[in-house]
Amino acid sequence: MNKDSVNELKCLNKHNEEKKKLIDFLSKPRSGVIAKKPSPRFIKTHIPMSLLPPHILDIAKVVYVARDPRDVAVSCFHMNRLFNLIQFVGDFKTYWNFFIRNMILWTPYFDHLKEAWELRNHPNLLFLFYEDLSKDLPRIVRLVADFLGKEYNDEQIAGLCSHLHFENFKNNPSVNMDEMKELHWLNPNETFIRKGKTGGWREYFDDEMTQEAERWITDNLKDTDLRFPSAQ
Known part of the structure; x- marks a missing residue:
């Protein structure tokens, strides 16, 4: 800053x-x-693998979570409206055009994604899809626990899944940036934790944008076997 x-x-x-x-x-x-x-x-970051320490997978475990880029664009749009220090005031279609042209923070999206995908078989990297978390959270919790060498019984898994359930997560003061609201850091008309659902991009895209997004995704995935899970 x-x-x-x-x-x-x-x-x-x-x-x-x-x-x-x-x-x-x-x-x-x-x-x-x-x-x-x-x-x-535990360190959370949006930094791509190429900007992290070069030998990070030799000294640490990395959980990488990928998400459908259309949902990512919607999420970033609201986040850029949320922070008063960014103050994006345009509509979503304008933002989408910036997003696919790599003109905002955290882009280029596909370079970021494919760097991690190429490392998905490294024993110290766990590659997950956000859509799978939404479909079967207990399975993913067990997968992450196993990756980190942790053991939990069924009751503990259920308790953790309840803690992570979206409505409980949304109401957790440790993640919804209440202190930043008090500092006038955030736009009071936006929230940090919003809906958390998959496929919400359909509420924002018109037919032209939908077709454009399909071409953009196809073009960027043609040199890889990476495919996004279907939304619920």
Whole structure:
């Protein structure tokens, strides 16, 4: 985050020293914060494999979750409207055109995806599809547990799945960025955790966009055997 953005947030919270301290903490480079955390650590990132440490799969386990790019575009659209420091104010069709032309953060989408797909058989990488999590969460929880060398009984698996059920997840204050709302960091008309469903892109795409997306996906997958699971 640049200094101007940090100063703008501090100005909005100028009468609250605790909030200004929180802004300082949240604006620090995450690499420094992570380095101070004790091992074992869980680190969530959107960074592609090529920008992570070159030997990461020799020293850590990576769970990579892929999602239908049309749903990804919808999710990113709302996230870019959510953060006041980004302030995207256009419609979804405009955003979609930026997305497929690799003109926004976290693109190019397919380069990111195919880097991980090529490593899917590495013993320290688990490649998952978001759509499979939605269809059969208990199976995926067991798969991840096995990958991480953990054992849980049926009751523990059920408890974890309940904790991760979308409605419970959505209402969990540790993931819905309540503290950022208080800092005027977020647009009050948007939410970080929205619907979590698969195939929701159909509510945003007209016929022209749907056909364009099908061509874009086909063109980018023609050199790979990667295929997305069908949505529920």
